Amino acid sequence: MSAVIVCGAGGHAREILWLCEELGVQVAGFLDERPEMKGHLLEGVPVLGSWADIEALKGEAALVCAGVGDPALKRRFAAEADRAGFRIAPPLIHPRVRWSRRNAIGAGSMIFEGALLSEQIAIGEHVIINRSVTISHDGVVGDYATIAPGVTLAGNVTIEEGAYIGIGASVREKRRVGCWSVVGGGAFVKDDIPAFVMAAGVPAVVKKRFAQP
Ligand SMILES: CC(=O)SCCNC(=O)CCNC(=O)[C@H](O)C(C)(C)COP(=O)(O)OP(=O)(O)OC[C@H]1O[C@@H](n2cnc3c(N)ncnc32)[C@H](O)[C@@H]1OP(=O)(O)O
Numbered sequence: 001m002s003a004v005i006v007c008g009a010g011g012h013a014r015e016i017l018w019l020c021e022e023l024g025v026q027v028a029g030f031l032d033e034r035p036e037m038k039g040h041l042l043e044g045v046p047v048l049g050s051w052a053d054i055e056a057l058k059g060e061a062a063l064v065c066a067g068v069g070d071p072a073l074k075r076r077f078a079a080e081a082d083r084a085g086f087r088i089a090p091p092l093i094h095p096r097v098r099w100s101r102r103n104a105i106g107a108g109s110m111i112f113e114g115a116l117l118s119e120q121i122a123i124g125e126h127v128i129i130n131r132s133v134t135i136s137h138d139g140v141v142g143d144y145a146t147i148a149p150g151v152t153l154a155g156n157v158t159i160e161e162g163a164y165i166g167i168g169a170s171v172r173e174k175r176r177v178g179c180w181s182v183v184g185g186g187a188f189v190k191d192d193i194p195a196f197v198m199a200a201g202v203p204a205v206v207k208k209r210f211a212q213p
Pocket of ligand 1: 201
């Protein structure tokens with residue numbers, strides 16, 4: 001794989017650096033739109049600056065747009081990458097992920113250490129599957145979704161585009177979490193969660209509704 005540039009320069013971006021080190025993938029640097037961050041080193045790797053600053057690296061490095069956990073920000077990075085003509089990095093899958101070869105994963109997505117994805121699972125583009133997540137048979141995770149550490153998805157669960165599943169949450173079989181919704185940490189999703197809401201608790205209930213972006 002060619003070198004990558006990671007969009008974002010926070011804690012998650014540094015965890016991607018570690019993932020890349022484990023995979024032998026070179027990180028050329030980080031994109032950060034805050035002018036004061038340009039030139040900083042993160043674990044010895046430079047913050048390159050904003051879009052104009054990385055333009056010249058287009059031919060040499062592919063982009064990791066999921067360098068932040070926020071699904072909406074990932075989508076904005078992906079749109080900018082498309083406009084600027086960048087290649088998207090192939091999926092980054094930690095060597096200690098249990099993963100059936102009958103699963104599919106989209107460009108720019110990543111799976112961290114200790115995750116287990118069983119059979120016939122479809123992961124979209126720019127998806128984060130964080131540490132120790134379990135996804136059972138026939139799961140679907142849409143583009144830009146973020147699955148926080150320790151989440152458990154039972155069989156035939158669908159997580160729609162842009163949804164965020166908080167740390168340690170569980171979703172029972174055949175349930176669906178609607179697009180751009182948030183499930184709070186520690187929740188148990190017993191019933192389908194509609195789109196554009198925040199739901200939390202055991203069992204999860206809708207606590208807030210969001211305006212559609
Ligand atoms: C490597 C890493 O660090 S990965 C990052 C992992 N982090 C996570 O997964 C964080 C998950 N985030 C959460 O659980 C947050 O609480 C969120 C995003 C769901 C909600 O945050 P906010 O929008 O700020 O919610 P807010 O604090 O306003 O709470 C609204 C209501 O929901 C309740 N609530 C919020 N989160 C939860 C939760 N996880 N479980 C139960 N109830 C919750 C609040 O108590 C409040 O209830 P009330 O209206 O009855 O008083």
